[in-house]
Amino acid sequence: MENSIPDKKRSSKIKNGADSAQSPATQAHPGKRSAPVNGPNNGGAAIGVADVDKLVADALARIAAAGTPEQLEKTRLNLIGRKGVLPLALRAIKDRSAEDKRRLGPALNQARTTVEAAVRQRALSLSKSVFESLVDDEAIDVTEPLPRTALGHIHPTEHVRREVEDIFRSMGFEVVRGQEIDDEENNFDLLNIPASHPARDLWDTFWLKKPEAFKESSVAATKNRLLLRTHTSNMQVRVMRDRTPPLRIVNIGRVYRYESTDKTHETTFNQIEGFIVDESTTLGDLRGTLHTLFETIFGQKLVTRLRPSYFPFTEPSVELDMSCTFCKGKGCAVCKNTGWLEIGGAGMIHPNVLKNGGLNPNKFQGFAFGMGLERITMFKYGIDDIRWLLSADLRFLEQF
Numbered sequence: 591m592e593n594s595i596p597d598k599k600r601s602s603k604i605k606n607g608a609d610s611a612q613s614p615a616t617q618a619h620p621g622k623r624s625a626p627v628n629g630p631n632n633g634g635a636a637i638g639v640a641d642v643d644k645l646v647a648d649a650l651a652r653i654a655a656a657g658t659p660e661q662l663e664k665t666r667l668n669l670i671g672r673k674g675v676l677p678l679a680l681r682a683i684k685d686r687s688a689e690d691k692r693r694l695g696p697a698l699n700q701a702r703t704t705v706e707a708a709v710r711q712r713a714l715s716l717s718k719s720v721f722e723s724l725v726d727d728e729a730i731d732v733t734e735p736l737p738r739t740a741l742g743h744i745h746p747t748e749h750v751r752r753e754v755e756d757i758f759r760s761m762g763f764e765v766v767r768g769q770e771i772d773d774e775e776n777n778f779d780l781l782n783i784p785a786s787h788p789a790r791d792l793w794d795t796f797w798l799k800k801p802e803a804f805k806e807s808s809v810a811a812t813k814n815r816l817l818l819r820t821h822t823s824n825m826q827v828r829v830m831r832d833r834t835p836p837l838r839i840v841n842i843g844r845v846y847r848y849e850s851t852d853k854t855h856e857t858t859f860n861q862i863e864g865f866i867v868d869e870s871t872t873l874g875d876l877r878g879t880l881h882t883l884f885e886t887i888f889g890q891k892l893v894t895r896l897r898p899s900y901f902p903f904t905e906p907s908v909e910l911d912m913s914c915t916f917c918k919g920k921g922c923a924v925c926k927n928t929g930w931l932e933i934g935g936a937g938m939i940h941p942n943v944l945k946n947g948g949l950n951p952n953k954f955q956g957f958a959f960g961m962g963l964e965r966i967t968m969f970k971y972g973i974d975d976i977r978w979l980l981s982a983d984l985r986f987l988e989q990f
């Protein structure tokens with residue numbers, strides 16, 4: 591299109607020249623040789639009206655033959671572009687006789703109009719056919735089955751974590767999160783496990799060095815060492831201090847133990863910790879809560895039982911067992927022929943822990959429990975080695 595405006599100007603000049611065809615011949619140009627009229631030196635463009643017709647027929651054939659918008663543009667430039675066939679022919683007649691100009695000028699201008707119209711028409715039909723071929727080539731058949739692409743999926747441990755959280759929420763619990771790097775005070779002392787207490791040996795701990803910058807601060811002055819939390823109970827006293835009972839809290843997160851690994855032990859795993867504090871909750875409520883949890887997760891009727899045990903932060907303390915989900919209590923390799931699976935530890939919150947949380951143990955009471963998320967995941971899916979869960983081995987993960 592850029593070419594059309596100058597072309598038009600040029601063609602109108604010539605038109606004017608043709609209309610006042612007499613002027614160049616009659617006007618005197620002193621000192622300047624006037625152009626020869628119809629002389630031999632006219633650029634060899636001795637074309638007649640018949641040639642113009644032929645030129646138009648040829649141009650129309652070429653336009654019709656252009657199969658793509660790109661080809662059409664080439665043809666257009668070649669025919670009516672600045673150096674195209676028609677503009678050149680128009681320019682060439684400026685030296686012709688007035689009679690020739692009168693005949694050829696209008697004929698060439700008419701030819702130009704015809705060619706321009708044909709180009710426009712062809713461009714329109716080409717753009718239509720481009721659109722039609724797009725419709726054909728890129729149409730989407732929504733009913734066509736696609737090749738299966740691997741999308742990946744949630745890790746089995748994460749899947750069970752979400753399920754456990756949902757079940758607790760449905761029972762009115764609030765889900766909290768806590769830090770994985772914590773101090774000795776929140777991980778041990780406030781939970782009734784002072785440094786001198788032999789029970790500390792139950793948790794082999796990763797101790798952390800305090801950063802240099804830390805040593806100047808008042809925190810460093812205390813003997814409150816940093817560690818990787820050994821259980822998610824590290825949030826228990828914090829929550830008690832922050833809120834007013836009744837409390838229904840569950841905290842699932844990563845914990846660390848400095849111990850050797852085997853089929854049932856990992857240095858890094860997830861713990862489900864939860865507790866209730868109010869004025870009337872009992873061990874019976876604990877059993878009912880966990881029974882509901884397990885029957886929902888495993889999707890089957892189960893028997894649960896409590897056995898006496900010892901933990902520093904609960905009194906009394908219990909071990910929680912459920913009937914073996916693999917043999918329904920008859921005895922198998924997984925339950926070592928006992929018919930029971932050990933699933934967690936629990937008890938009534940120790941009065942000292944309540945006191946550390948700023949609560950009066952004569953008024954408030956409640957239960958607390960802890961269990962391994964991976965252990966439940968293993969029972970749910972029949973996984974025989976806990977180390978698979980952190981292995982990132984696709985042969986394992988793709989089975990879920």
Ligand SMILES: [Zn+2]
Binds near residue numbers: 921925
């Ligand atoms: Zn069994």
